[in-house]
Amino acid sequence: MTLKFTKMHGAGNDFVVLDGVRQSIALSPEQIRYIADRHFGIGCDQILLVEKSPREDADFRYRIFNADGGEVEQCGNGARCFLRFLHDHHLTSKREVVVETKSGLISPHLEEDGRVTVNMGAPIFDPSQIPFVSDSHEVIQPLQLSNEVLQITAVSMGNPHAVQVVADIETAPVTTQGPLIERHPRFPRRVNAGYMQVLDRSHIKLRVFERGAGETLSCGTGACAAVVAGIRRKLLDNTVHVATRGGTLTITWAGERSHVMMTGPAISVFEGEINL
Numbered sequence: 001m002t003l004k005f006t007k008m009h010g011a012g013n014d015f016v017v018l019d020g021v022r023q024s025i026a027l028s029p030e031q032i033r034y035i036a037d038r039h040f041g042i043g044c045d046q047i048l049l050v051e052k053s054p055r056e057d058a059d060f061r062y063r064i065f066n067a068d069g070g071e072v073e074q075c076g077n078g079a080r081c082f083l084r085f086l087h088d089h090h091l092t093s094k095r096e097v098v099v100e101t102k103s104g105l106i107s108p109h110l111e112e113d114g115r116v117t118v119n120m121g122a123p124i125f126d127p128s129q130i131p132f133v134s135d136s137h138e139v140i141q142p143l144q145l146s147n148e149v150l151q152i153t154a155v156s157m158g159n160p161h162a163v164q165v166v167a168d169i170e171t172a173p174v175t176t177q178g179p180l181i182e183r184h185p186r187f188p189r190r191v192n193a194g195y196m197q198v199l200d201r202s203h204i205k206l207r208v209f210e211r212g213a214g215e216t217l218s219c220g221t222g223a224c225a226a227v228v229a230g231i232r233r234k235l236l237d238n239t240v241h242v243a244t245r246g247g248t249l250t251i252t253w254a255g256e257r258s259h260v261m262m263t264g265p266a267i268s269v270f271e272g273e274i275n276l
Contacts, residue, residue, distance in 0.1 A: 001276045005035075006085060007042065007269040010077030012217025012246015014269075016044045017085045020051040021060075029069030031276050036067035042274060045213045048078050050085060058100040059092065066212030073103035074158030076220020076262050080116035083108035084266035103158030117263040120221070123228045123253070124156035132160065133186040139232045145180055152181075153229035157260065159211070160191040161225035165235070169197040169205040178209025192219065196226040201237045204230065206244050217246030224260045227251040 003025065006017045016035055018025055027035075027047075035041045046064055053061040062082050064075045082099065086092045087110060096109040108118045127134040132154040134141055143150040143162065152162045162181055166172040172195040181193035193209040208222035209215050223242040230236035231253055242249045249264040 004273050006271045008081040010080045010266050013077035014044050015046050015048050016042050017048045020049045032065045032069045045216045053100040059097040061100040068212040070212050079108050079118045080266035083116050116266045120224050120260040122257050122259050130156040130160045131188050155225045157221040157224045162191045163194040163226050163229040166195050174207045174209050182211050194222045194226050198235050203241050206242050218244035223249045
Protein backbone atom coordinates (compact mmCIF):
# COMPACT_ATOMS: atom_id res chain seq x y z
CA MET A 1 0.00 0.00 0.00
CA THR A 2 1.35 3.40 -1.02
CA LEU A 3 0.11 6.50 0.81
CA LYS A 4 0.49 10.12 -0.15
CA PHE A 5 1.25 12.37 2.83
CA THR A 6 2.07 15.93 3.82
CA LYS A 7 4.60 16.70 6.55
CA MET A 8 3.52 19.74 8.62
CA HIS A 9 4.27 21.42 11.91
CA GLY A 10 2.61 23.84 14.30
CA ALA A 11 5.30 25.65 16.32
CA GLY A 12 7.55 22.61 16.01
CA ASN A 13 4.92 20.02 16.96
CA ASP A 14 5.19 17.91 13.79
CA PHE A 15 2.65 15.82 11.95
CA VAL A 16 2.16 13.47 9.05
CA VAL A 17 -1.18 14.47 7.52
CA LEU A 18 -3.12 11.93 5.44
CA ASP A 19 -6.01 12.67 3.07
CA GLY A 20 -8.72 10.14 3.94
CA VAL A 21 -11.21 11.99 1.77
CA ARG A 22 -9.60 11.14 -1.58
CA GLN A 23 -7.95 7.87 -0.58
CA SER A 24 -9.14 5.01 1.62
CA ILE A 25 -6.96 4.72 4.73
CA ALA A 26 -7.08 2.13 7.52
CA LEU A 27 -3.83 1.89 9.48
CA SER A 28 -2.85 -0.65 12.11
CA PRO A 29 -1.00 0.49 15.27
CA GLU A 30 2.13 -1.14 13.86
CA GLN A 31 1.88 0.90 10.64
CA ILE A 32 1.29 4.09 12.64
CA ARG A 33 4.41 3.44 14.71
CA TYR A 34 6.40 2.77 11.53
CA ILE A 35 5.28 6.03 9.89
CA ALA A 36 6.05 8.01 13.06
CA ASP A 37 9.50 6.47 13.56
CA ARG A 38 12.16 9.13 12.96
CA HIS A 39 14.78 6.60 11.82
CA PHE A 40 12.85 4.04 9.75
CA GLY A 41 9.72 5.96 8.75
CA ILE A 42 8.80 9.59 8.06
CA GLY A 43 8.99 10.80 11.65
CA CYS A 44 6.39 12.80 13.57
CA ASP A 45 4.78 13.42 16.94
CA GLN A 46 1.30 12.57 15.63
CA ILE A 47 -0.42 11.31 12.49
CA LEU A 48 -3.49 13.31 11.45
CA LEU A 49 -6.20 11.71 9.32
CA VAL A 50 -8.58 13.98 7.38
CA GLU A 51 -11.97 12.36 6.72
CA LYS A 52 -15.51 13.26 5.75
CA SER A 53 -17.78 13.53 8.77
CA PRO A 54 -21.02 11.55 8.97
CA ARG A 55 -22.48 14.39 11.09
CA GLU A 56 -24.67 16.99 9.41
CA ASP A 57 -23.30 19.74 11.68
CA ALA A 58 -19.63 19.12 10.78
CA ASP A 59 -17.63 19.74 7.59
CA PHE A 60 -14.90 17.18 8.26
CA ARG A 61 -13.73 14.60 10.79
CA TYR A 62 -10.31 14.87 12.41
CA ARG A 63 -8.58 11.76 13.82
CA ILE A 64 -5.31 11.90 15.76
CA PHE A 65 -2.87 9.04 16.34
CA ASN A 66 0.12 9.39 18.66
CA ALA A 67 3.54 8.05 17.75
CA ASP A 68 2.93 4.98 19.95
CA GLY A 69 0.01 3.93 17.73
CA GLY A 70 -2.82 4.98 20.03
CA GLU A 71 -5.72 7.21 18.95
CA VAL A 72 -6.33 10.28 21.13
CA GLU A 73 -9.11 12.81 21.54
CA GLN A 74 -7.59 16.18 20.68
CA CYS A 75 -4.50 18.04 19.43
CA GLY A 76 -4.51 21.83 19.22
CA ASN A 77 -1.44 22.34 17.05
CA GLY A 78 -2.74 19.61 14.77
CA ALA A 79 -6.11 21.35 14.46
CA ARG A 80 -4.40 24.40 12.95
CA CYS A 81 -2.46 22.22 10.51
CA PHE A 82 -5.69 20.40 9.68
CA LEU A 83 -7.31 23.61 8.38
CA ARG A 84 -4.15 24.68 6.54
CA PHE A 85 -4.09 21.25 4.86
CA LEU A 86 -7.74 21.59 3.78
CA HIS A 87 -6.95 24.90 2.06
CA ASP A 88 -3.64 23.83 0.53
CA HIS A 89 -5.27 20.70 -0.96
CA HIS A 90 -8.42 22.51 -2.11
CA LEU A 91 -10.74 20.44 0.05
CA THR A 92 -12.51 23.61 1.18
CA SER A 93 -12.56 27.32 0.45
CA LYS A 94 -14.12 28.23 3.80
CA ARG A 95 -11.95 30.28 6.14
CA GLU A 96 -13.69 28.62 9.08
CA VAL A 97 -14.84 25.00 9.22
CA VAL A 98 -16.58 22.84 11.80
CA VAL A 99 -14.54 19.75 12.56
CA GLU A 100 -15.62 16.59 14.38
CA THR A 101 -13.11 15.15 16.86
CA LYS A 102 -13.36 12.36 19.44
CA SER A 103 -13.88 15.02 22.12
CA GLY A 104 -16.50 17.07 20.25
CA LEU A 105 -16.69 19.82 17.62
CA ILE A 106 -14.02 22.48 17.08
CA SER A 107 -13.97 25.46 14.69
CA PRO A 108 -10.55 26.46 13.29
CA HIS A 109 -10.42 29.81 11.45
CA LEU A 110 -7.78 30.88 8.91
CA GLU A 111 -6.53 34.40 9.67
CA GLU A 112 -5.43 36.92 7.04
CA ASP A 113 -1.79 36.60 8.15
CA GLY A 114 -1.80 32.83 7.58
CA ARG A 115 -2.03 31.88 11.23
CA VAL A 116 -4.96 29.83 12.43
CA THR A 117 -7.25 30.48 15.40
CA VAL A 118 -9.04 27.51 16.93
CA ASN A 119 -12.02 27.60 19.26
CA MET A 120 -10.91 24.79 21.56
CA GLY A 121 -14.15 24.66 23.54
CA ALA A 122 -14.61 25.09 27.27
CA PRO A 123 -12.11 23.50 29.67
CA ILE A 124 -13.31 20.66 31.89
CA PHE A 125 -12.53 20.69 35.61
CA ASP A 126 -14.74 17.88 36.93
CA PRO A 127 -12.28 15.12 37.96
CA SER A 128 -14.59 12.35 36.74
CA GLN A 129 -14.64 13.84 33.24
CA ILE A 130 -10.90 14.58 32.91
CA PRO A 131 -10.60 11.71 34.10
CA PHE A 132 -8.67 12.18 37.37
CA VAL A 133 -9.23 10.20 40.53
CA SER A 134 -10.02 12.78 43.22
CA ASP A 135 -12.75 13.60 45.73
CA SER A 136 -11.82 17.29 45.57
CA HIS A 137 -12.57 20.04 43.06
CA GLU A 138 -9.77 22.27 44.37
CA VAL A 139 -7.74 24.14 41.75
CA ILE A 140 -4.43 22.92 43.19
CA GLN A 141 -4.23 19.23 44.10
CA PRO A 142 -1.45 17.12 45.61
CA LEU A 143 -0.06 14.27 43.50
CA GLN A 144 2.17 11.74 45.27
CA LEU A 145 5.11 10.76 43.09
CA SER A 146 7.80 8.50 44.56
CA ASN A 147 9.24 10.45 47.49
CA GLU A 148 7.74 13.83 46.64
CA VAL A 149 4.34 15.45 46.49
CA LEU A 150 3.65 17.61 43.44
CA GLN A 151 1.14 20.46 43.34
CA ILE A 152 -0.79 20.14 40.08
CA THR A 153 -3.86 21.56 38.41
CA ALA A 154 -5.82 18.91 36.51
CA VAL A 155 -7.85 20.05 33.50
CA SER A 156 -9.14 18.58 30.26
CA MET A 157 -9.02 20.38 26.93
CA GLY A 158 -10.62 17.38 25.25
CA ASN A 159 -7.61 15.44 26.54
CA PRO A 160 -6.23 15.28 30.11
CA HIS A 161 -3.50 17.59 31.45
CA ALA A 162 -1.63 17.90 34.74
CA VAL A 163 -0.06 21.37 34.98
CA GLN A 164 2.70 22.39 37.40
CA VAL A 165 4.22 25.81 38.03
CA VAL A 166 8.04 25.71 38.05
CA ALA A 167 10.67 28.33 38.82
CA ASP A 168 12.87 27.56 35.78
CA ILE A 169 11.60 25.74 32.71
CA GLU A 170 15.12 24.80 31.62
CA THR A 171 15.86 22.79 34.75
CA ALA A 172 12.38 21.29 35.16
CA PRO A 173 12.47 17.44 35.28
CA VAL A 174 10.33 17.06 32.15
CA THR A 175 11.98 13.99 30.66
CA THR A 176 12.47 12.12 33.94
CA GLN A 177 9.35 13.06 35.91
CA GLY A 178 7.05 13.44 32.90
CA PRO A 179 6.78 9.70 32.11
CA LEU A 180 5.88 8.96 35.74
CA ILE A 181 3.10 11.58 35.73
CA GLU A 182 1.86 10.36 32.34
CA ARG A 183 1.16 6.88 33.73
CA HIS A 184 0.17 7.85 37.27
CA PRO A 185 -2.67 5.58 38.46
CA ARG A 186 -4.85 8.60 39.34
CA PHE A 187 -5.10 9.32 35.60
CA PRO A 188 -6.85 6.22 34.21
CA ARG A 189 -6.38 7.28 30.56
CA ARG A 190 -2.88 8.64 31.17
CA VAL A 191 -2.16 12.37 31.07
CA ASN A 192 -0.06 15.11 29.45
CA ALA A 193 2.40 16.56 31.97
CA GLY A 194 2.82 20.35 31.64
CA TYR A 195 5.56 22.51 33.19
CA MET A 196 4.83 26.26 33.23
CA GLN A 197 7.14 29.12 34.15
CA VAL A 198 5.29 32.41 34.70
CA LEU A 199 7.28 35.39 33.37
CA ASP A 200 4.55 37.99 33.96
CA ARG A 201 0.77 38.08 33.82
CA SER A 202 0.68 37.83 30.03
CA HIS A 203 3.73 35.69 29.24
CA ILE A 204 4.70 32.14 30.19
CA LYS A 205 7.20 29.54 29.07
CA LEU A 206 5.98 25.97 28.66
CA ARG A 207 7.27 22.44 28.20
CA VAL A 208 4.98 19.42 27.90
CA PHE A 209 5.62 15.69 28.12
CA GLU A 210 2.83 14.40 25.88
CA ARG A 211 0.93 11.20 26.46
CA GLY A 212 2.09 8.63 23.90
CA ALA A 213 4.61 10.96 22.24
CA GLY A 214 7.13 12.14 24.86
CA GLU A 215 8.31 15.74 25.09
CA THR A 216 7.35 17.73 21.99
CA LEU A 217 8.53 21.14 20.84
CA SER A 218 5.02 22.48 21.33
CA CYS A 219 1.62 21.30 22.56
CA GLY A 220 -1.48 23.30 21.66
CA THR A 221 -3.88 21.75 24.16
CA GLY A 222 -1.06 21.89 26.71
CA ALA A 223 -0.73 25.64 26.15
CA CYS A 224 -4.49 26.04 26.61
CA ALA A 225 -4.45 23.93 29.77
CA ALA A 226 -1.49 25.84 31.21
CA VAL A 227 -3.11 29.24 30.64
CA VAL A 228 -6.42 28.03 32.08
CA ALA A 229 -4.58 26.66 35.12
CA GLY A 230 -2.63 29.91 35.53
CA ILE A 231 -5.78 32.03 35.34
CA ARG A 232 -7.57 29.80 37.85
CA ARG A 233 -4.54 30.14 40.16
CA LYS A 234 -4.85 33.94 39.72
CA LEU A 235 -1.37 34.16 38.20
CA LEU A 236 -2.33 35.26 34.67
CA ASP A 237 -4.55 37.68 32.77
CA ASN A 238 -7.08 36.59 30.14
CA THR A 239 -4.74 36.75 27.12
CA VAL A 240 -1.37 35.05 27.41
CA HIS A 241 1.55 34.51 25.02
CA VAL A 242 2.96 31.03 25.48
CA ALA A 243 6.61 30.52 24.50
CA THR A 244 7.34 26.89 23.64
CA ARG A 245 10.59 25.47 22.29
CA GLY A 246 9.08 25.47 18.81
CA GLY A 247 7.37 28.87 18.73
CA THR A 248 4.79 31.12 20.35
CA LEU A 249 1.07 30.55 20.76
CA THR A 250 -1.50 33.10 21.93
CA ILE A 251 -4.22 31.81 24.25
CA THR A 252 -7.31 33.73 25.37
CA TRP A 253 -9.81 32.59 28.02
CA ALA A 254 -12.44 34.77 29.72
CA GLY A 255 -12.91 32.30 32.58
CA GLU A 256 -15.78 30.22 33.96
CA ARG A 257 -17.56 28.43 31.11
CA SER A 258 -16.01 30.47 28.29
CA HIS A 259 -14.34 28.77 25.36
CA VAL A 260 -10.57 28.84 24.98
CA MET A 261 -9.21 30.50 21.82
CA MET A 262 -5.77 29.53 20.49
CA THR A 263 -3.87 31.30 17.69
CA GLY A 264 -0.62 30.12 16.15
CA PRO A 265 1.24 29.05 12.99
CA ALA A 266 0.54 26.08 10.70
CA ILE A 267 3.34 25.25 8.26
CA SER A 268 3.60 22.73 5.42
CA VAL A 269 7.13 21.31 5.15
CA PHE A 270 7.05 18.79 2.29
CA GLU A 271 4.92 16.19 0.52
CA GLY A 272 5.72 12.64 -0.47
CA GLU A 273 4.68 9.00 -0.67
CA ILE A 274 5.44 6.09 1.62
CA ASN A 275 5.14 2.39 0.77
CA LEU A 276 3.69 0.40 3.65
